[in-house]
Amino acid sequence: MKEQNKDDLQRFNEGEPYDKQKVNRRTFLSFLTLGAGGIAAYFGWNRLYHEPLESEGATAGARKTLRGVLNANEQVFDKAVPGNHLAKTYPASAVVKTPKVNGDVGLDAKAIEDWKLQLVKAHGTTTAITIAEIKALPKTDLTFDFKCVEGWEQVQRWAGVKFADFAKHFNLQNELMNKHVGLKTPDGKYYVGVDTASMLHPQTILAYEMNGQPITPDHGAPLRLIIPVKYGIKNLKQIGTIFFSNERPADYWAERGYDYFAGL
Template identity: 55%
Template sequence: MKTKKIKKPLTIDQKISRRNFISFGVFSAAALGGALAWKWLYNSPIETITVTGGARKPLRRALNKTELAFRKVFSNNNLVKTYPKSMAAKKVRVNSDIGIEAEKKFDITAWKLQVKKQNSEMLQVSLDDLKALPKTEIVFDFKCVEGWDQIQYWGGVKFSDFITHYKLDDQAKLGYIGMETPDKGYYVGIDMPSAMHPQTIMAYEVNAKPLPLEHGAPLRLIIPVKYGIKNLKRIGTITFSNTRPPDYWAERGYDYYSGL
């Protein structure tokens, strides 16, 4: 009768070596898989340029599906976190001047907001007209796609109040708004639910003072549910549509939705 050999238990060093070997194997497989996936994505075709452009087709499909998922759960009840005014940055960071480069030549006194309705009717709204509406203030954490963030304090008119006051409710039933700087150098397209979110404002103040030129005077968009690239400086024109309006960074490969 054969004697059954008793398997000796692994020593601590052997256990550590075994775990390290398994971990290294899993890491190597994951790294190889990641490298192959990146190579596949890098070599995949570029999307057809429409209102978006510059991204690889699989990436754009993923971004569009992510947008649909976000929009299904989006609600006006989901508010971004706000802070006391004492926490707001005293020096608000200036990021880009696209669309406002010629700021020294810009005449604020001649500015009027152009609102184009779908029936081609045009409204012209002055800064004094906007200031006559109820004022809304917000202190929130402004986030940039470049990776930085800053708590900032803005004041202006809530976009939904603006829509109601100027009897644009029929326009707000459409899917999107488009905003463009007076020189047409910068433009954004925003889904209507985000535009009508209760924390979205058209700001004419920062830190309780009139908006300076470098921050888009006399009027800019502050939309806390989006990254900074959607917070257009110096609003010149507003349009309404059921299709995606042109968007500066989406045309250059970025996510059209850019939601947080």
């Protein structure tokens, strides 16, 4: 309080002469503006809240405007924020004892027995790949913090082949010119679309092992996607088909109002 100068004292202690007409006019106009602003905010909110949902496509279930913002956010955080960062990795001692099972959509125990991965290449030709072929490829071990869109996270340990290595082995250069990779369970009931850049991230793996053991059925045997730069909803269990597309492939949770990109 010691440093107050003359102007401050003038403003807060002396003020200016009281003019009743001026005071009434300012009070009226100010409250009118506040009231009008409040009414505008109320109607603006009502309009947004009761806005029709987006038309159904690769995404659905969100209000039109909000879906627009989610898609714009993707541009900001995927394109404008530089860097292809690595997710933090952890020592084996940090791994959680029982990894959480949080969904069984599309899982089919009968499909594990004579499972083959259907790889849809350019021109629509399909290659069937056995789990033995995949296990013969270079193996990558990854212990990272798995993050669920619900808000929980767990340090989990997975192993498999990097998708980048897989793509190299099966000569997918042409296919990877597409902007998106689509993955589906054998029964087609769960499906995700992932941007090709995220699929080629060095920590994205097609996993066949959890904690050093073959993946159990409820965790997506025999092969599942582990992609640390995405929420769990994109980490599709029991991959049946992999395909490539310039358009956004259908995505189970994006059709239920969630962000398509779901990037971390």
